[in-house]
Amino acid sequence: MKTRINLLVLSLWVSFNARSQELIPIDTNNWKIQARAYVLEKHMGTDAIYLQAGAMTLKDKEFKNGIIEFDIHLKKEQAFPGVYFRANNTSGDSEQFYVRPHQSGNPDANQAAPTTKNISPWQLYFGPKYSFPYEYNYDTWTHIKILVNEENAQIFMDHSDKPNLSWKLFHKPESGKIILRGGNSSGFHIANIKISSDTPELIDFKPVEREAIPSLIQEWEVSDMFEEKLLHNPNDFGKVLENRSWQGKIQVEEGTAANISRIQNLRDGTPGNTVLAKITITSDKDQIKLFEFGYSDRVVAILNGEPIYWGNNKWRSRDYRYLGTVGLFDGIYLNLQKGKNELLMAVSEDFGGWLITGRFTDSKGIKIK
Numbered sequence: 001m002k003t004r005i006n007l008l009v010l011s012l013w014v015s016f017n018a019r020s021q022e023l024i025p026i027d028t029n030n031w032k033i034q035a036r037a038y039v040l041e042k043h044m045g046t047d048a049i050y051l052q053a054g055a056m057t058l059k060d061k062e063f064k065n066g067i068i069e070f071d072i073h074l075k076k077e078q079a080f081p082g083v084y085f086r087a088n089n090t091s092g093d094s095e096q097f098y099v100r101p102h103q104s105g106n107p108d109a110n111q112a113a114p115t116t117k118n119i120s121p122w123q124l125y126f127g128p129k130y131s132f133p134y135e136y137n138y139d140t141w142t143h144i145k146i147l148v149n150e151e152n153a154q155i156f157m158d159h160s161d162k163p164n165l166s167w168k169l170f171h172k173p174e175s176g177k178i179i180l181r182g183g184n185s186s187g188f189h190i191a192n193i194k195i196s197s198d199t200p201e202l203i204d205f206k207p208v209e210r211e212a213i214p215s216l217i218q219e220w221e222v223s224d225m226f227e228e229k230l231l232h233n234p235n236d237f238g239k240v241l242e243n244r245s246w247q248g249k250i251q252v253e254e255g256t257a258a259n260i261s262r263i264q265n266l267r268d269g270t271p272g273n274t275v276l277a278k279i280t281i282t283s284d285k286d287q288i289k290l291f292e293f294g295y296s297d298r299v300v301a302i303l304n305g306e307p308i309y310w311g312n313n314k315w316r317s318r319d320y321r322y323l324g325t326v327g328l329f330d331g332i333y334l335n336l337q338k339g340k341n342e343l344l345m346a347v348s349e350d351f352g353g354w355l356i357t358g359r360f361t362d363s364k365g366i367k368i369k
Contacts, residue, residue, distance in 0.1 A: 024058070024193045031056040035182065043073065044141065048191035051182030057087075058195070062175040065148050065199040070180065071141040071192040074101040079183030081190075084115070085148065086169075086176035092118035092267065093171050097146060097155060098181070104136040112155070114170035116259060118267040121353030123296045123315075123325045124257055125170075129208040132165050141191065147200045154202055166207045212255020213328065215359045217279055217368055220345075221249050222263050225272035228348040231300050234307050241305065241344070244276055257294060257326045257357035266349055274348040276302075277356045280369040281343060283336040287365060292328040293358035295347050302344040303334055315352055326355045336366065 035054020
């Protein structure tokens, strides 16, 4: 009798495991496909979809923990095919992993990153903590396997026994959609999609640590959004500042910068792509202090109501390889008055991360709020 029970349990386990690991057919019954163009066809002997400038969302199912696997046939051209998971269409938050086929072998050949209110701040989440060098094969399928367990995730490329990347996820673990994307204007073949909802055991989970930038201002107050063009005439700055309301505070993340998208939603249809990020500096005397800062994408610095700096740090703003990643790459000498001084950074965003950061190299004689 015991043998029969054991066989029944084994049979049920095998049956369940087979169902949970089965291929998800690529068709409009299982996927909502939104793309410039797509073709369901055989490719290299496998049922596949050619997905151009768009994405496909798994219908009627949500994903929290489990395993996501798929094959993709890469081409050596600039594009960013990959997968969103735990995607929340209401908040615009998700986790994601994508590849950069044109960067084969380079340290940024791929990217793990979140989306926060529909912005992916890869200009903040960069480096070996979220990317790894990998040589892609353009003649066959590239296999991508993602293990997700609560706050943690791992990537396994091309059936590797060891993870290529382990990282801490960015949002609270909650169920959401799975969305595969086929790149920008380019098209890619995707096949052999498998999704399991069984919580996996992670293997050799050792995420890379990132060293924090010392002495950063840890908190900024952020205004409502307004249109960047209002900053084009310095004579109108007074009116622009008077019309602002303050929405809340943001803290530094990754020991690097504060993410404005934690408060503001650039993609919700509200006019504007600019906010004011504010700190108050109390000085014990009239003095000049060097302020180092970073931002994305553009900034106007305003001290006590007077504009003193304009800068552009967006992607490709300085040369065709420039990424616009955020760091302490700029500096201004602030002419502080004795008492309270208000520093406003008007930060405008296109894509890649809405970010602000800064520090004083010498904070003697000043206090920051």
